[in-house]
Amino acid sequence: MQDAGASFIQDMAVILLVALVVGRICQRIRLSVIVGYLLAGILVGPFMGSFSLVTNEQQIETVAQVGLVFLMFSIGLKLSLRKMRRLGAGMIVAVFSSAGILYFIARSAGSAAGLDGTQTMFLGGAFMVCSSMIMSKVLQEEGVSHEQPGQLALGFGVLEDVVAVIMLTTLNSLVQFGVASTGEAAGSATGTEGAAATMVAAPPAPEIGTTLGHFGAFVVLAGVAGLLLVPWMLRRMSIKIGGELQTLGTAGLLFALATIAQRAGYSLALGAFLLGMIISETPQKNQVERTFEGMRDVFSSVFFVAIGMQINPALLGGAWVAILGLTVAVLAARTLAPTLGLILIGTAPKDALRTGLALTPIGEFSFIIAQLGVSAKVMPAKFYPTVVGVSLLTTLVAPLLTRRSHAISDRLLAWQPRWLGSLVRYYQGWLERFDARSQRSALWQQSRPRLIRIGVGVFFVTGVLMFSEPLLELARHWMGPGWDYVHAPDIIFWTCLSLILVGPLVSLWRNASALAVLCARISLQGQPHAAKLMPVVTAGLKTGVSAALYVWLGALLPGTGSLARWLLVVIGVVALLALFLLRRRLMAWHGVAEVELQTFVDDAKGGDGSSGTAVPWLRTHSEWEMQVGECVLPDLADCRGRTLVELNLRHDHGCSVVSIERQGTLIPMPPPSTALYPLDKVLLMGTQAQIEAGRHFLTQVTGTSHASGFEDLGTEKIPLPAASPAAGRTLRELGLIQTHQVQVVGIHREIRRLLNPGGDEMLMPGDELLVLGTSDKIQAFREWLTPQPPSATG
Template identity: 30%
Template sequence: MHGAHEVLQAIAIVLCVAAVTTVVFQKLRQPVVLGYILAGLVVGPYLPIPLVANQEVVTTLSELGVILLMFSLGLEFSLRKLFSVGFTAGITAVIQCSIMVWLGFVVGRAFGWTTLESIFTGAIIAVSSTTIIAKVFDEQGIRGKLRELVVGVLIVEDLIAVLLMATLTAISTGAGLSVKDLTLTTGKLVAFLVGLVAVGLFIIPRAMRAVIKLNRPETTLVASVGICFAVALLAQSFGYSVALGAFLAGSLVAESGEEKLVEHLVQPVRDMFAAIFFVSVGMLISPALIMEHWLAILVLTVVVIVGKLVSVALGAFLTGNSTRTSVQAGLSLAQIGEFSFIIAALGLSLKATGSFIYPVAVAVSAITTLTTPLLIKASGPVASWVDRKLPKPLQTFVTLYGTWVERLRQAPRRETLGAGVRRLIRLLVLDAVLLVVLVIGTALMADRMAHFVEVRTGVDEDLSKNLILGGAVLLAVPFVLGVIGMARRLGTILSEAALPARKDGKLDLAAAPRRVLLVTLQVGIVLLVAIPVVVVTQPFLKGLAGPLVLLVLVGALGVAFWRGATNLHGHVRAGAQVLVAALAAQSHSKEPGAEEHALDHVQGLLPGLGAPASVRLEESSPGAGKTLAQVNLRGLTGATVLAIQRGEQSLSVPTAQEVLQVGDVLALTGTSEAVDAAKALLLGAPPSVPPPEPSPTEETRAHG
């Protein structure tokens, strides 16, 4: 127990120093999170400054900051909103965590660490920090789709972290992890979540509405924080993180419909304890330790930033997000945090890792905490740069891919479609599980089997082992081909649901887009299955056999994808001529409303071009007089201009240097949200769906 004097002294030192550093950082126009971390370094035990705060007291108080931050985040995400991004977030989180676990394992082995230490390293860098991101997003005012996607991924990552900790515990204690154990652990987690949500929905929203009717702000604040801590404590008692419980508490309170009032009341308390949390992170930074393990810390920091950027962007894009949103999400999640400390501490307590793992994890977390505000601030310009540097065929593809996924989500859920998809998914999982069992079984039993063969037959043990490994490779081939075949069949069903083939024998104008969509879905499905298989089997294999097989598969599919994307670019250029003709016909029509509905019939003629929409530039339009490159339409909104009608002149697939003029009628395509945001950007009118938030520098460039 800590005495009252110790607690008072720690709070006074921490808040006074943090106040000074945050004022300085505000004056310098830098994120205040960096000021909190600097304050932690000042009051920590590693610098010769006579302002040392009791680290145990600060750490205890910082837990309150984590809980309140997660509760506030939950208030923004009702359960309905969370479920709406569940599919996208789930796939993105699985791809990201799988890739990061593998990268961490490879880095650990490269430094000569043991297999267990390398596995723990992978788990440590797999999970991003919800607390850090929530604070930076609040500071920079980031809302909308990007925030929803990132928070959804973070919640799924926390659930994955729970399963990782159970797996690591079983492996480290020598008990092994059977399918039964994993199923039991997952079942308990699902049962806890379902039970908590079911009971919570029945009680908490009603209770909050009753409290708020009293019209006493202090009562509402006390009740809200009480619910927050009660659910966090309940989660902890079941063996799960307090952060997960606090987030669920916020989501349940949000179901009352009074989340804005509660958030306003909780904010001052949250901000104070959140400041203590970030100061506690800064107190863990040891300059001497960083110097001792500087190379490992540097490599892991680069792996975290680059690996999470690529893996998150890949997962987000495959699930239908724009290039901009995908890159921004990747840069937003490029750090590790509180769960990394827990996993590192678990390794120490189980004696599965050396004492160096925990301080290395702390140093990487501290450095990536420092870089996170800068990366999020730079994410908009970086996303625009990536979009500009993409080859023309890929620029066309990324615009249209979002429209195809949108159509796939809107496709009728026919019973036969659902049954066929579920059956193929079960076969995919079965092939993957059997492949994992074969690889691990061969790796563990090859020496013993070779010795048995030598004793029984007299065949040399090395030759016997080579024959056994060769036989295992031959047995693995059908499973690999099965994954590829199932992925193609599943991709065929989904691509035809998004872009149905013509049944009347006429020319199928959706054939080229459908081929590209099929290959893309096949690549995505193969990655979604193969990456976890490689991660699970890598510790049992020598060398890089698994990753090389995956690389060959993706490379072969990538060649097919590039050919399809090139053909798609030609298809779009031809389709743009149809749009030009439609706009030209509209310009000569005297019917009222002809311009607004000029492209209504194009979607039926060219289903692969999304749902093109037209917009006329008026004298007040911010886009008039600027080139398409200056407007940066595709980079900021995800929509693209396929054609322009200018009086009697028509332009199809205009270049980036084309100057927009008053009176131009533009044919836009992209997802419905992207087209709406593009119209708002061109006309200066508020969109019905908020567009992605441009950074201040981009906003200045886009609007002159």
């Protein structure tokens, strides 16, 4: 056991140190550190023969799973209802339209290459989403993150992460159900290749629609339960326990929800992503981000190194033709699909094209999907290094495409046929007219909130009933077998479940009924016999709703395999009796839950106080060549603790600070007396060169020692001589805190001791001052307070 532990620690040391060196090299040549981690994995992996440095790959794989959980959790923290509401429904339509276009292209290309349906799904999934981490880094380095195309690309990338999670969950479900697949094995080191076809004997794969429906039901069920429970738990922990225990509780919730998702037939990544989204809606979001940042960096780097360890350099070198060809295809497709998606929702063609050019690099999700396909024997072994190679090339090309997006988009738009430009302009004009009509539509404005409530209710009830049988097994195990009546646990379970569902079902019926009345009223508007027809049409619509609810619930309820029909009748009677007796309390509980959920939705209408917003006013003053750019102050930044007036950025570098984001709180237009502190996110305005100069100055680190904590403070006694410049002046006049960064906390004058003297207290010769400050500041103050006599001259 001791040897195994020492071996694991050695492997971790090797992985982290090699990742540090190679990641730093990639950073210096302006490549993503993710590429460095992958290369580090190749260097320490098993395919290096006698030079392999890792001794126990299984333990590293386990740590990599932890890294995947933390990575997906951090991605989920960046997506919230607030952000999705700011992006709008149009952006969601654009993202899913882009995903559909890319999926169609992948299926067409895969079918032409002889791949089956499942293999084309993995091919499309690997290239369907961009790397939001790489893309945002490129936008920031090129200084375009606050331009309109940059903001569109950032929003697009965030929503593409949702698409990636859906795709990953779907593919994982297909693999778990045992999809028939064909695997191709690579040859030996001599270069010979052999093909081995393996068929997995398993039940047929579920329909994609059913899989996505179950996925949606699980997400809504977990989301509603999480929004009701997780904020309450975090709030209680923040009141009752300290920071260390809060971290343990949050980590426990993270691994618990990841495990629940995995037990439900999905991936660990889904549960971690959902918890991140839930916590992003709570006031504890910034605290959780700070707490988990270090763990995320360590474990996610191990995850990417573990991915690199599975890459065979021989296969990577042998697939260079396929890598080049796929890179060209991916660059074209990943530019085309987002451009069409954005034009579909009315974005200007040039902005849409520039956004598409910024969304070309692929990364972390592509690696995960490729790894899943190869490990499940669905895709050939060379598919994995091919995806890594394409990611490397797209990462190399991304800065050039982003930098030259103006010229490239102008050239491409100049080549488009005149009829195509006219068609786009006509479509966007029609879209504006349609949007204006929909804003005036009374039916749409009144029915939209009810349709949302109905959709959430349907998915919630579906999720509960879909997972009812696994929950029943858990209930049977928990209640034990020692019951006089064998079906007693089943009756108790289904009665409780019915009471849980009665509130959502009643709310569902009320919203559907109100929607039926609304539709009937508007459809009969202006009819001569509207008053007589109104009850008939309303009754017909409610009958249709009742029939739909009956068919829906009948399809979801368990069959005779788990419960006898008579038992369902008994449970129904017991549930109705309990409902009659407890109807007020049950509806009150449901009302509280509905109010809690509505609070989250209402809060999402406002901003989140961050600075990551667009700056459309820059476009109206483009002749001034104004730009904005962000920088985050390092922990040891030389400028930390200094005020804006001391830094004098506008005079020395030509740029100005227009906003500061500190611990999730926005400080707009900070006054000159505002001091900068480590981890402040500073928004600079100026020309591109001025912003780069200001960013370099603010992030400069020379390692100069500053006071690091309360332990560096101390007190010293200093006598006040008669010739001192402070004699006869008040503490307010001296302003010692501003001028010398020290404070007089006590004065010993003859037989009196004055603690914490006020600003009007005058210092007298012979006073003994008790001074608080750091040792260097106190020494400098002592020298100022006690001037040296002039030296004698001969």
